[in-house]
Amino acid sequence: MTDRSRDELISDCVHCGFCLPTCPTYVLWGEEMDSPRGRIQLMLQESQGEPLTPTMAGHFDACLGCMACVTACPSGVQYDTLIEQTRVRVEEAVPRRGADRWLREAIFALFPYRSRLALAKAPLRVYQALGRPFRGLMPPALSTLTDLAPPVRRSVPLPSLIPAVGRRRAVVGLLTGCVQHAFFPGVNAATARVLAAEGCDVVVPPDQGCCGALSVHSGRREEAQRFARALVDTFTATGIDYLVVNAAGCGSSLKELGELLPDDPRASALSLRVRDLSEVLVELGPAAPRHPLRLRIAYHDACHLGHAQGVRAQPRRLLAEIPDLVLHEIPEAELCCGSAGIWNILNPGPAAELATRKATNVLSTGAEVLVTANPGCLMQIAAGLARAGAELRLAHTAEVLDASIRGVNLRR
Incomplete structure (x- = not known):
């Protein structure tokens, strides 16, 4: 986010085209108006008085919000800010129908x-x-x-406090999320065990709710503010050193709590404590021994972790510390898998194309396990692999670390 005006942000784009090969919709369709620079041109037209029509809104809706263009841009265009502002305007000006x-x-x-x-x-x-x-x-x-939807498993609530193993090095809050809590309870359990093994008291408020990330990414700002304010209320009183997140989209939004709730100084204070799981583990340094995992893995950068938060080195460093584990990089790693929050539900056809493309690239590595740090990516790539008729284990980074620390096989 920035204090600069919208027109100033738009003018940063010099239309060089470096964003084009990283933009999923441009890669799929080759349409200028479905590229970042094309959408910025539409933003310029709208700011100069052009009506925000349903056709124009359709090009903004088609954006996955993956932020690969932000990584690729040599001019530092803040497309993330621009598309978020634009989606609020779309929700206000263009009625949804049917x-x-x-x-x-x-x-x-x-x-x-x-x-x-x-x-x-x-x-x-x-x-x-x-x-x-x-x-x-x-x-x-x-x-x-x-x-x-992954196979439905029984969710066992985590205790409200999981004490550190050995000397306490930090007190952390754990965001258990919505989809993560419902469909990936094993990821939350593994996250808590890893944090405790690394010397953290883990605080898990049972009454925590949605962080508002899905609403933020869809332009539903007031709804997002309600969710975020309740979450700030929940975690502010816990006395934590860090708020640890194991879902990339949630972490990206929580790091911008101050911009979402500018009237609440507690939001800015909490946002400074937000860390992805991999960030906090690297900051603390390893304490628990790692046991060997004889696996070949491919690591997928979730867009809101790699592009939006710039967290790429930390997960790889943690995985590289596991004896006998071999890490393979995925071709076209910068290209989104097609999940993008709810984009794959609203756009099932093109999302399936992107998932198939990602699955093909994953399989080309020869890896036995696909590892990533976001529930949406896990579900989307699993669907792509299923359509390709391929069997491959998928795991969250926390599950791999947990298996190594406990000295057990990574569960299929």
Whole structure:
């Protein structure tokens, strides 16, 4: 975020085109208006008085918000700020109609609410047990959701305090998330065990809710502020040194809490304590011994970790410290897998193309396990691999570290 005006931010773009090969929609369609510089040109037209039409909004909606263009840009264009501001304007000026409106409302009535996600797991478990019947008769969005959903597992709540093993080195809060909490409880459990093994008291407030990331990325600013303010209330009183996040999109938004809640100094203070799991572990340095894992892995940079937060070296450093583990880099690593929050639900066709492309690149490495640090990426790449008829283990970075520290096999 910045104090500079929107027009100043727009003028930073010199239309050089370095962003084009990193932009998923431009790679898919080759359309200028579906590239970062094309969208910036549309922003300029709108700022000069051009009406914000549904057609123009469609090009903004098509952006995944992956921020690969921010990494690629030699001019330092703050496209992340521009697209976030623009999406707020789209939500205010362009009414959603028909199926698009109802789909968006359904998504935001479900995903940010842990209790509602818990209720949705019961019919999903039955559907999965029956072999996913009637899939071909479902609307595309619903079939996409059922394809993306991992096998439903029972969630066991974490204790509100998990004490450090040995000498306490830090007190950390753990964000357990919404989708992560509902569908990847093992990732949260592994995260807590790793942090405790590395000398952290882990505080897990049971009443924590959504951080607001999905709402922020979709231009629903007031909704995002409500969620974020409640989260600030929850964690401010805990006395933590760090707020640890194991979901890339959540971490990206939480690091900008001060911009989302400019009237609340507690938000800025909390944002300075936000760390991705890999960041805090590298800052503390290893304490627990690592046992060998004889595995070939491919590491996928989640866009909101690599591009938005600039966290690339830390996960690789942690993985490299595991004896016998071999790390392979993925071709076209900068290109998004197509998850992008809820983008894959709103755009199932192109999202499937991106997932297939990512799966093909992952398989080309010859790795046995795909490792990443975001639940959306895990689900999206798993779906791409399934469509390719490939069997490959997928794991969160926390699960790999946990297996090494405990000296157990990485669970399939």
